[in-house]
Amino acid sequence: MSRDRVRVVVTGLGVTTPLGGDVASTWSALLAGQSGVHTLTEDWADLLPVKFAAKAAVEPTEVLPRPESRRLDRAEQFALIAAREAWQDAGTPKVAPDRLGVVVGSGIGGITTILAAYDVFKEKGWQRLSPYTVPMLMPNGSAGWIGIELGATAGVHATVSACATGAESIGYAMEMIRSGRADVVVAGGTEAAIHPLNLGSFAAMRAMSTRNDEPQLASRPWDVDRDGFVLGEGAGIIVLESEEHALARGARIYAEAAGVGYSGDAHHIAQPEPTGAGLRSAARRVLADAGLTGEDIRHVNAHATSTPAGDVVEAVAIQEIIGDHPLVTATKSMTGHLLGGAGGIESVFTIKALYDRVVPATINVDNLDPAVEVDIVRGEPRKLPDGQIAAINNSFGFGGHNVSVAFASI
Amino acid sequence: MAVTEQEILAGLGKIINEITGIPAAEVTPEKNFVDDLDIDSLSMVEIAVAAQDEFGVEIPDDQLKHLKTVKDVVNFIQN
Numbered sequence: 001m002s003r004d005r006v007r008v009v010v011t012g013l014g015v016t017t018p019l020g021g022d023v024a025s026t027w028s029a030l031l032a033g034q035s036g037v038h039t040l041t042e043d044w045a046d047l048l049p050v051k052f053a054a055k056a057a058v059e060p061t062e063v064l065p066r067p068e069s070r071r072l073d074r075a076e077q078f079a080l081i082a083a084r085e086a087w088q089d090a091g092t093p094k095v096a097p098d099r100l101g102v103v104v105g106s107g108i109g110g111i112t113t114i115l116a117a118y119d120v121f122k123e124k125g126w127q128r129l130s131p132y133t134v135p136m137l138m139p140n141g142s143a144g145w146i147g148i149e150l151g152a153t154a155g156v157h158a159t160v161s162a163c164a165t166g167a168e169s170i171g172y173a174m175e176m177i178r179s180g181r182a183d184v185v186v187a188g189g190t191e192a193a194i195h196p197l198n199l200g201s202f203a204a205m206r207a208m209s210t211r212n213d214e215p216q217l218a219s220r221p222w223d224v225d226r227d228g229f230v231l232g233e234g235a236g237i238i239v240l241e242s243e244e245h246a247l248a249r250g251a252r253i254y255a256e257a258a259g260v261g262y263s264g265d266a267h268h269i270a271q272p273e274p275t276g277a278g279l280r281s282a283a284r285r286v287l288a289d290a291g292l293t294g295e296d297i298r299h300v301n302a303h304a305t306s307t308p309a310g311d312v313v314e315a316v317a318i319q320e321i322i323g324d325h326p327l328v329t330a331t332k333s334m335t336g337h338l339l340g341g342a343g344g345i346e347s348v349f350t351i352k353a354l355y356d357r358v359v360p361a362t363i364n365v366d367n368l369d370p371a372v373e374v375d376i377v378r379g380e381p382r383k384l385p386d387g388q389i390a391a392i393n394n395s396f397g398f399g400g401h402n403v404s405v406a407f408a409s410i
Numbered sequence: 411m412a413v414t415e416q417e418i419l420a421g422l423g424k425i426i427n428e429i430t431g432i433p434a435a436e437v438t439p440e441k442n443f444v445d446d447l448d449i450d451s452l453s454m455v456e457i458a459v460a461a462q463d464e465f466g467v468e469i470p471d472d473q474l475k476h477l478k479t480v481k482d483v484v485n486f487i488q489n
Contacts, residue, residue: 065431068431132456
């Protein structure tokens with residue numbers, strides 16, 4: 001896998017998810033097959049056909065000082081918590097400010113801020129709007145705050161591609177390092193969209209599970225009885241670094257960030273392209289970019305959101321381009337779907353799987369859809385083989401954005 | 411009955427602590443908002459609006475920019 005270009009490695013991981021407030025607690029919950037989905041207790045849930053969601057396990061306002069949290073949208077709170085964990089985990093790298101970058105996006109941005117601020121405006125007038133309303137609602141706010149905190153001046157970016165946002169951010173970060181713009185980049189995705197307007201709007205698309213009497217069984221990718229996705233919230237952020245920079249400072253290296261493949265469906269604004277052409281393109285491109293073959297890929301953390309159409313199209317594309325040998329899992333069965341945060345947390349899970357050589361099982365797959373012929377990890381976690389192996393995280397978003405990111409063991 | 415300087419100072423300390431996290435005890439008359447307390451202009455707007463609610467005195471934007479120290483604000487509210 002040697003290539004005459006800058007090699008990019010992963011040296012730090014951070015998450016806050018419906019399963020835990022950090023990587024260690026989330027990872028052990030994933031391996032234990034726990035669900036982070038719960039019935040919503042708010043009164044507004046009565047107005048909706050969907051009465052459950054996967055809320056963050058740890059309230060961000062209990063972690064952050066109050067003066068800080070009051071000027072941050074909830075998505076920004078998640079992002080800062082995850083970024084701080086990742087930065088600490090990387091050993092707080094000493095890096096020149098103009099060699100440090102940030103790429104952190106959100107699918108929707110500060111939507112709870114927007115809606116709450118509009119209520120304040122209508123009821124009390126513009127004078128009572130927080131002067132932080134705009135920085136709270138803008139989808140690049142998380143990237144901006146992290147850039148300020150770490151003093152990153154090489155470039156601070158926010159990709160926005162719905163549910164592919166987190167993965168696209170990581171791909172963009174890899175390219176920043178490869179192109180020589182930065183030595184270290186903090187990258188990932190965040191989302192805080194559990195609000196009746198969002199649940200209602202996704203329900204209007206008939207995209208969500210309505211298994212209200214069994215919320216923990218609702219996210220069931222590839223099961224014949226799946227009926228839609230479950231909304232989650234949180235953030236996942238990683239520290240990427242040129243191999244040279246990481247080796248020079250003696251950093252612990254989790255994996256190589258080996259490549260990224262993007263494609264656009266150019267088909268429908270919200271429905272998956274039925275033949276999976278775009279997913280196959282992204283898979284071919286990630287292999288080419290990483291200099292890997294399908295045989296090298298031993299694990300796929302799939303996008304698989306538990307929707308009737310999307311799950312099977314993805315499984316077929318994996319089988320066609322990569323093969324039927326990788327251990328495939330859908331951690332959304334436990335975390336729900338974090339939209340723009342999904343690619344962030346699932347990249348962390350993919351890297352952890354490679355590093356610890358174990359793949360968490362997909363829960364709730366009681367009756368596997370017969371159209372799925374790839375090796376879905378069910379029941380118990382499964383071990384990955386020793387030696388040089390690689391893994392892929394898939395993230396696809398409304399708008400027809402397909403992103404596959406490859407990580408390789410060191 | 412007019413509020414005393416001490417009451418205004420205490421109320422201001424509470425507001426500034428709530429908004430910025432700076433301990434109320436550090437909010438003393440001679441402190442400059444920018445140089446000593448590191449409070450930015452957005453937070454000053456929040457503080458002014460909160461002070462208006464607390465003391466019933468409106469601080470117009472063209473006045474706010476002249477209030478450089480804690481004592482300036484206390485005097486403005488008192489007068």
